[in-house]
Amino acid sequence: MAQHDALLVEIGTEELPPKLLKSLGEQFAQNLYAGLIDANFSPESYQWFASPRRLAILISRIADTQPDSEIEKRGPAVSAAFDEDGNPTKAALGWARGNGIDIADAQRLKTDKGEWLLHKAEIKGKGLESEIESLITAALNKLPIPKPMRWADFDHQFIRPVHTLCVMFGSQVIPASLFGISSSKTIRGHRFHGNATFDLTHATEYENTLINHYVVASFSRRVDTIKSALEKRANALNLIADYSTALLEEIASLVEWPKVMQASFEEKFLEVPKEALIYTMKDDQKYVPLLGDDGVLSNIFLFVSNIDSKNPDAVISGNEKVIRPRLADAEFFFNTDKKHSLESRIEKLETVLFQKRLGTLKDKAIRLQNLAGEIAEQTNADKTDAMRAGLLCKADLMSEMVMEFPEVQGVMGKYYAQHDGESEAVADAIEAQYLPRFAGDALPQSTVGLCVSLADKLDTLVGIFGIGQRPKGDKDPFALRRAAIGTLRLIVESQHNLDLTTLVETAAAQYPKGTLEDNTTDVVDFILTRFGAMLHDEGNANDTIQAVAIRRPTQPLDFVARVRALEAFRAHEAADALFAANKRVANILSKNKVDSDAAVNSALFELDQEKALHSHMVERQERLQHNVASRDYSASLEALAELRAPIDAFFDDVMVMADDDAVKQNRLALLSQLRAMFLSVADISVMAK
Template identity: 35%
Template sequence: MRDLLLEIGLEELPAQYVLRSEKQLAERVDAFLKEARVDFGSIEVYSTPRRLAVIVRDVAETQQDLTETLRGPAKKIAQDAEGNWSKAAQGFARGRGLTVEDLYFAEEKGVEYVFAERHEKGKETVSLLNGLEDVIRSLTFPKNMKWGTSSLRYMRPIRWLIALFGQDIIDFTIEGVNTNNVTRGHRFLSKGDVVISSPAEYVQTLESAFVMANYEMRKAEIERQIQELATKQGWTIPLDADLLEEVTNLVEWPTALFGEFDEAYLDLPEEVLITTMKEHQRYFPVYLDGTLKNYFVTVRNGNAEHLENVARGNEKVIRARLADAVFFYEEDKKTKIDDQLGRLDRIVFHEKLGTTGAKARRVTKIAKELAALFEADLEKVSRAGAIHKFDLVSQMVYEFTELQGIMGEKYALQQGEDKEVAAAIREHYMPRFAGDASPETATGAVLALADKLDSIAAFFGIGMIPSGSQDPFALRRQAQGVVQILGDWKIDLSIDTLLSKVVELQLEAGLYEADKEQVKAQLDDFFKLRLKYRLQEQQVRYDVIDAVLTTSLTVVRLDARADAIQEFVSTDAKALIEQLSRVVNISKKGEAGDVDPSLFENDHEIALHDAIEQTAPATADAVEMGDYKKALDLLQQLESPIMMYFEHTMVMSDDEAVRQNRLHEMNRLATTIKRVADFNALVL
């Protein structure tokens, strides 16, 4: 057994794509070796801004031998009446490198077929590994580029390749770059090329060239250095997870340092300072006793030499950034909100959907329709709807787009707007991402719901529907936000009803290019997937999800239904589920109709009928109230009557009138059952 090393050397990768590319490379190598029938131990992953690499431990020297059973044509096709092999049988054998002498017959599902055993001795692993070229070429990225005369589209230009099996170089070429055992160290600290003599020495050799190839090691080292700084200075330095990941993927040899800026800049809103540091400069803000201080921590891609010069350079950059922010902030404060609203009609929301001003007016209409559901103040909703996009034309948000909504709230409060109205300007973007909170105010919740529904329905109306990984307008995230808000605020209104209102308003605005019913059907399917995702996040069983996602429900009722069924299937409910499913299945053989008790032929028909008379209305009431646990308790009362009914009653009687009467009974009971869940979907 030998270790395998594969390294792709590249120009600097975008930080946000490094880890997902590292993972993809490992998955592709894993699949390649398994498909090639090559045994191996474990796969280790490595990445920096300039490389993606895997080391596969304990790779077998030869692939596994292959023995497979091949099925050919049926016997009646494979031989004629005299027992001679047909052309079909001969072709089957020849196509697999066999002869007709290798064929035999065996029965499968009552039919005799031709079979053959094919044996293939495993090849030497080294002869298969040039297939790693295809692995490298198969990697996919969100964005690609071409370079020079290359025909390959890749995230960044490939500059070197290492492919080692033990100490042997696996020979192949990609776009003029040949594989060898030479890598490159840190762009500035390392001198010349770096030779990797074997996979086992990869990590240590790179460290001697000032490269920490392991992401987790770099991350831990950055955390250690920042904590050391914090302890020494008496600071608190929160380590934002996303920022830490990004910084880790920007450096190969990290060294933490700090700088400072003029204390006067602390007069800016804290969000402006933090956004400037985190989003624009990749700095970690510094706190002392819970108060933001005029210091920052950054991570250099290099060693500790001349850190003072590096700190001064970073201070100069942030000083310019913050000076701009002060100018924008002061200029924005001079402008009245109502004077800015007209400028929204000069901002194109989408070429087919009009301006941001037009969108804001649509959202206001929708919000006013929904206000009563949230017990929101209609006057506040109207005002918030009118101004909720105004900060998009402010100088601060134009420069710092991450602050949209946040600055709107601050400016609104400065100009005397109601606190809830001001909060709604910020909250209508919520939840901004998975795990984010829903709006806290009723006005904010209404506005957030209206804004998201308007965007989703409008883009569907012009055919801009998410597909695969393509979702340029983040409609999936917005739809998940709609579902979350309805669930968190316990709004007992179906998404289907909400969408109908929104679609009608947008039709009035003349937005749609597609047929209304087609758009509505697409939206229903889209939101059904979002509801399914919500239940998956709540760890609901897949079969329970299928059982509850059968009708248009409110999010609140869906949650209650899923909780009740999940708990129900965890008990000894097999017998009841089988009986309920049997009723539903047999009901499909007839249609609904009135039940005539005079046609009953035994006491068990009477007993079931009486049980249904008592249970069906109460079950319907429980479902209407969203009390699915009570509905299930009521259905459990039917278990014995249903079982005895089927033991003593033949539903499909020869007597037409009796048969139809019994099918009417089954349909009546099936209607009650399906109100609760689709029990046929449950896996026992």
């Protein structure tokens, strides 16, 4: 009978890559857990662990043996298994041999369709001890390791050298061998605190025993510990800790015994734009900056140490010495950059290619100047400011600061523009050119910023599409998908009634003739395709979005208005019937050629039902046209909903495919006009169940 107990598997390594640690820990545990389920060991709940020097999984309860099972393997039909003399055929002998039995041992399976040879056998369940090594190996092989490495003179490969392997079932070690290391009870503690190694007495004691040896093995627990300590320190200083989840997790991936400490730098460095200082603190040193309620950067910062030092002043002093040269570099770059205006850097943009077939960054700057001006006219923004910001927006790429800290491009352009005496509108627009940079990011706060941001994205989309380098699969080196989504957000959330076709054509016109292929339709369709996921994330049904997309409205605000009206209309009592009727109309028209301009001749009506439908359509046509023109699609759909009764009566009593061809064509023309009325909002036929 199978025994049940906890199972621990720990891989002890050299320091693992911090940016990958969380995914390595999660996926190793998921892979092994799934493998144990597939192998029928019935594992219960599990907990995963990941610290800089270990990956582990603890399963609360698992069987040490698979259950026994019975197999049934049907062989050839008896009529084909033996010849006329009763001797087994080659097919029967081969089947028996494949099952490890003599043909005489085969059983018979009788059904109403005939009789077959049958082999039944009980399969003894395998033990966890015999299977665990291969299951661990399979779990490790599935990990997303970009560059596996070898160490010493071994042929083994892993993301980092492996030093220990612990596989325990309850209090017993399960024999296994990986990377040339045999499993044992030995666990490594903290690199500097406590015992270097110790023996574990039971799998369930893993986490608590490690804590006694200065290792917080749980990734989530370390994150929570660090977050709590950061907040406590910051609150005590009446400051706000500036960190993201990504930074917090990266810090947690660098330490096993986190201790939050406080340090500072000279106040003179605060004269440097805070974004550059914050960037170097976070990205280079993994420090946590502190801000006041007004967003002003403090010269006090927090950092997380991996040791509980008896001489904390030495640790603090060491970290202050490390950050000082980085801040001094930023100060030097800032002061050096201020000696030259942004405008003076435009010529230097000539030395940097945007794309070899699309010219230099200077060429792009000139295109952005003109395109931002064109968009300004469409949005009632200040054209002079928009053009000035478009021309200067890439100039900070030639500054020392941005060359050293690329993440602050645009931001530094704003500071340098202010220093040069440019208007605040121009300075703000230079910073806003990259917005939104990611999902949920802020949008430009000014219309001038909107113009420059739109110009930058449209210029890239049109240019890259125009030389035939649209994204393929997961490859999108120019981030065109992000640019398309950003374009939609900029237009929709700013509530500007802009047309994508006009914008794309205007952007393409900024390139010299012959540079680009005619790609307006492709670019517009690419942008509209991004709408689907955005609108679905807002809670709109896929078929609602599809119904509108078929009509291809190229004004994003119009697209959204149609989707929202149609989504609300789904709850109307007439909705399902109208969806179905439209599907029926679409099917009829798809099988019969009808001139879309064909007039309906009321003299050819034979039945009251077709007369009534036509009359109701005529009565609502003008109102529908007015509502569609004013984008009141809810009212448009309400007007169309009033046609439900005459449409139902028409299909109940009117034979569209009449024997008289003239009558038939007239009825088809009537349905064609009916479909056109509905298509003025969306193709609701795709919404029929």
